[in-house]
Amino acid sequence: MIEPFETLPDRVTIYEVGPRDGLQNEKGIVPIEAKADFIHRLLASGLPVVEATSFVHPQWVPQLADAGELMTLLIGGDLGTRGRKLPVLVPNERGLDRALELGCEHIAIFGSATETFAQRNLNRSLDEQFAMFEPTVLRARAAGADVRAYVSMCFGDPWEGDVPIDQVVQVGKRLYDLGASQLSLGDTIGVGTAGHVRQLLAAFNDVGLPNDALAVHFHDTYGQALANALAALQHGITTFDASAGGLGGCPYAKSATGNLATEDLVWMLHGLGIKTGVDLASLVATSTWMAGVLGRPSPSRVVTALSGEQDGTMPA
Numbered sequence: 001m002i003e004p005f006e007t008l009p010d011r012v013t014i015y016e017v018g019p020r021d022g023l024q025n026e027k028g029i030v031p032i033e034a035k036a037d038f039i040h041r042l043l044a045s046g047l048p049v050v051e052a053t054s055f056v057h058p059q060w061v062p063q064l065a066d067a068g069e070l071m072t073l074l075i076g077g078d079l080g081t082r083g084r085k086l087p088v089l090v091p092n093e094r095g096l097d098r099a100l101e102l103g104c105e106h107i108a109i110f111g112s113a114t115e116t117f118a119q120r121n122l123n124r125s126l127d128e129q130f131a132m133f134e135p136t137v138l139r140a141r142a143a144g145a146d147v148r149a150y151v152s153m154c155f156g157d158p159w160e161g162d163v164p165i166d167q168v169v170q171v172g173k174r175l176y177d178l179g180a181s182q183l184s185l186g187d188t189i190g191v192g193t194a195g196h197v198r199q200l201l202a203a204f205n206d207v208g209l210p211n212d213a214l215a216v217h218f219h220d221t222y223g224q225a226l227a228n229a230l231a232a233l234q235h236g237i238t239t240f241d242a243s244a245g246g247l248g249g250c251p252y253a254k255s256a257t258g259n260l261a262t263e264d265l266v267w268m269l270h271g272l273g274i275k276t277g278v279d280l281a282s283l284v285a286t287s288t289w290m291a292g293v294l295g296r297p298s299p300s301r302v303v304t305a306l307s308g309e310q311d312g313t314m315p316a
């Protein structure tokens with residue numbers, strides 16, 4: 001028998017971003033009880049890490065303005081979520097103070113590879129963003145927190161067009177070198193394609209970032225997210241960001257749509273014999289429930305296929 005993918009890993013880590021990247025982009029504000037339930041259910045389906053919310057300015061992202069109350073419920077409450085890996089986005093020291101006060105142990109900073117998106121998303125220039133992140137990371141590390149760093153617009157920017165690989169690598173390495181344990185490469189508007197993914201990953205390897213320091217974060221605007229994930233997998237990446245039900249987007253990135261759906265990723269990985277720890281049926285049930293909360297069907301192909309099955313109808 002031909003083994004087409006004999007060099008793939010046995011297991012990968014899915015870094016779930018639905019409650020943060022998904023819900024930050026909703027028109028309406030999801031009730032806090034539903035958010036807590038969502039996170040609880042995602043963890044119960046076997047996801048090892050669930051990015052829960054953002055300690056950004058509440059007027060910039062009102063959808064997540066309840067971050068403090070939510071983390072209090074999750075960390076201090078009786079939901080079975082205490083002690084679980086629940087990272088939160090933090091842009092600056094003010095956000096860090098809010099997160100640390102509540103006992104958050106995993107934070108994620110988020111930088112931009114382009115000038116325009118740095119201005120629009122962070123109200124800072126490309127250079128100024130580092131002045132904001134540097135003390136944030138230093139203080140987070142001193143407090144014992146783990147820090148992930150995102151770099152956005154790695155594959156293209158809606159205002160600037162193509163983004164040179166050298167520019168992405170320069171920004172990403174600088175963010176990582178502040179003291180992050182992992183760098184997540186964001187295709188914020190979903191324009192990347194598989195060859196570009198391999199080139200960017202190789203360029204990061206060339207400046208000393210090994211594959212286990214890198215994660216990939218794909219949005220599915222052009223239907224490329226799963227192909228890009230396979231390209232990254234073949235390159236040796238073992239951490240994949242994904243969003244249950246394919247929720248997601250960035251309110252400050254024109255044309256950003258949903259993330260790679262966690263269910264679509266799990267279907268592919270399990271099909272390749274790669275372990276994720278995720279119970280797909282339970283995850284699909286969660287996304288189907290969340291689609292009901294949001295009042296519209298999930299864009300995930302796997303959720304659509306399998307939730308039809310759960311309703312008693314055969315998947316098409």
Ligand code: HMG
Nearest residue numbers: 055056057060091094095110121122123150152186188250
């Ligand atoms: P700013 O207006 O420049 O803030 O916003 P500032 O530093 O000038 O402070 C102004 C006031 O805001 C001060 O209050 C601060 O205390 C307060 P005052 O003294 O006037 O009373 N303030 C805060 N309050 C609460 N929490 C805070 C905070 N910070 C300042 N954290 C800022 C700068 C970075 C805060 C703002 O631009 C912001 O919140 N941006 C976040 C935008 C965002 O969340 N975007 C979506 C996430 S990124 C994404 O989705 C991409 C990703 O998925 C990867 C990918 O797909 O590529 C991660």
Ligand code: MG
Nearest residue numbers: 021186188249
């Ligand atoms: Mg994103």
